[in-house]
Amino acid sequence: MLTLGIDPGTAIMGYGLVESGVSLSGEESSTEELRLVEYGALRTPSHAPMIKRLPMLYAGLQELLKEHKPQAVAIEELFFNKNVRTALAVGQARGVVILAAAHAGVEMAEYTPLQVKQAVVGYGRATKEQVQAMVKIILHMDHIPQPDDAADALAIAICHIHSRVFEMMTRDRGSA
Amino acid sequence: MLTLGIDPGTAIMGYGLVESGVSLSGEESSTEELRLVEYGALRTPSHAPMIKRLPMLYAGLQELLKEHKPQAVAIEELFFNKNVRTALAVGQARGVVILAAAHAGVEMAEYTPLQVKQAVVGYGRATKEQVQAMVKIILHMDHIPQPDDAADALAIAICHIHSRVFEMMTRDRGSA
Numbered sequence: 001m002l003t004l005g006i007d008p009g010t011a012i013m014g015y016g017l018v019e020s021g022v023s024l025s026g027e028e029s030s031t032e033e034l035r036l037v038e039y040g041a042l043r044t045p046s047h048a049p050m051i052k053r054l055p056m057l058y059a060g061l062q063e064l065l066k067e068h069k070p071q072a073v074a075i076e077e078l079f080f081n082k083n084v085r086t087a088l089a090v091g092q093a094r095g096v097v098i099l100a101a102a103h104a105g106v107e108m109a110e111y112t113p114l115q116v117k118q119a120v121v122g123y124g125r126a127t128k129e130q131v132q133a134m135v136k137i138i139l140h141m142d143h144i145p146q147p148d149d150a151a152d153a154l155a156i157a158i159c160h161i162h163s164r165v166f167e168m169m170t171r172d173r174g175s176a
Numbered sequence: 177m178l179t180l181g182i183d184p185g186t187a188i189m190g191y192g193l194v195e196s197g198v199s200l201s202g203e204e205s206s207t208e209e210l211r212l213v214e215y216g217a218l219r220t221p222s223h224a225p226m227i228k229r230l231p232m233l234y235a236g237l238q239e240l241l242k243e244h245k246p247q248a249v250a251i252e253e254l255f256f257n258k259n260v261r262t263a264l265a266v267g268q269a270r271g272v273v274i275l276a277a278a279h280a281g282v283e284m285a286e287y288t289p290l291q292v293k294q295a296v297v298g299y300g301r302a303t304k305e306q307v308q309a310m311v312k313i314i315l316h317m318d319h320i321p322q323p324d325d326a327a328d329a330l331a332i333a334i335c336h337i338h339s340r341v342f343e344m345m346t347r348d349r350g351s352a
Contacts, residue, residue, distance in 0.1 A: 054271055055278040087260040091267015102231040
């Protein structure tokens with residue numbers, strides 16, 4: 001299962017593609033290791049108006065979806081600890097991600113920051129640094145992924161895969 | 177000049193189409209009256225997830241843009257008096273509007289609530305009711321447009337047309 005994690009923002013949108021041996025049909029092993037496929041960030045010029053920036057982000061996402069054909073797109077759920085101006089900007093960026101995924105016919109999932117931390121570090125109050133260090137270990141990277149937005153995006157992708165594995169295990173147990 | 181005003185929201189997105197005799201090239205009279213073309217609201221089911229609702233709104237906007245071919249789309253600028261949850265939802269809706277306009281190649285403009293009130297009522301501290309009453313008068317309607325979201329959208333469209341007329345008058349003076 002290939003998952004595209006996204007950390008939405010209008011100036012910089014982090015993305016991370018993580019592959020797992022676990023297919024959605026649950027046919028393969030659920031213990032197979034995760035593999036880093038690609039990560040990075042889409043950036044837009046800060047002087048440009050939103051009418052230019054949002055289509056640039058949409059086109060960048062469209063390209064990623066077309067090239068990698070992920071089975072799912074995962075983003076962080078609404079957060080409420082930032083200010084209204086940030087929330088409005090993040091909302092616009094999220095709108096772009098949701099539309100790009102929907103138009104590409106790709107399944108979408110949302111996770112709270114708590115769920116991401118629990119899935120990646122096993123501890124809901126983990127710091128940003130602990131999450132990044134675990135992302136590096138889980139994906140066998142030789143350095144912490146940069147920028148932070150890309151590291152966050154990889155963490156969300158890992159969270160999605162873990163939660164799917166858990167769902168499948170639960171389902172298997174239920175049907176046994 | 178045909179202008180599509182939008183009051184963005186995810187549950188309900190008000191829209192209003194207003195035509196003026198003033199063309200962008202400034203060839204026609206700038207005193208010609210405004211004409212109401214259509215108004216209404218796009219609604220999405222509250223139980224549906226955003227991955228369903230945003231594409232529905234995008235498709236609805238796409239249809240309006242295709243059918244009416246407005247020369248401009250006008251929305252209200254960021255507001256900061258609401259809470260973070262509202263801002264995030266409005267941000268997502270705004271993202272959809274901006275993308276739909278950009279993908280249709282239509283010019284886009286933003287106005288602050290103050291600008292809208294000044295353009296429609298001539299008074300920046302006007303109440304919502306005063307704005308709605310003026311929209312009814314300006315567009316020769318026999319009742320206040322409903323829902324409120326559509327009335328707001330019409331007010332934004334009127335604001336855009338007025339501001340364009342003003343720009344053209346200023347330009348004409350400058351070149352005289």
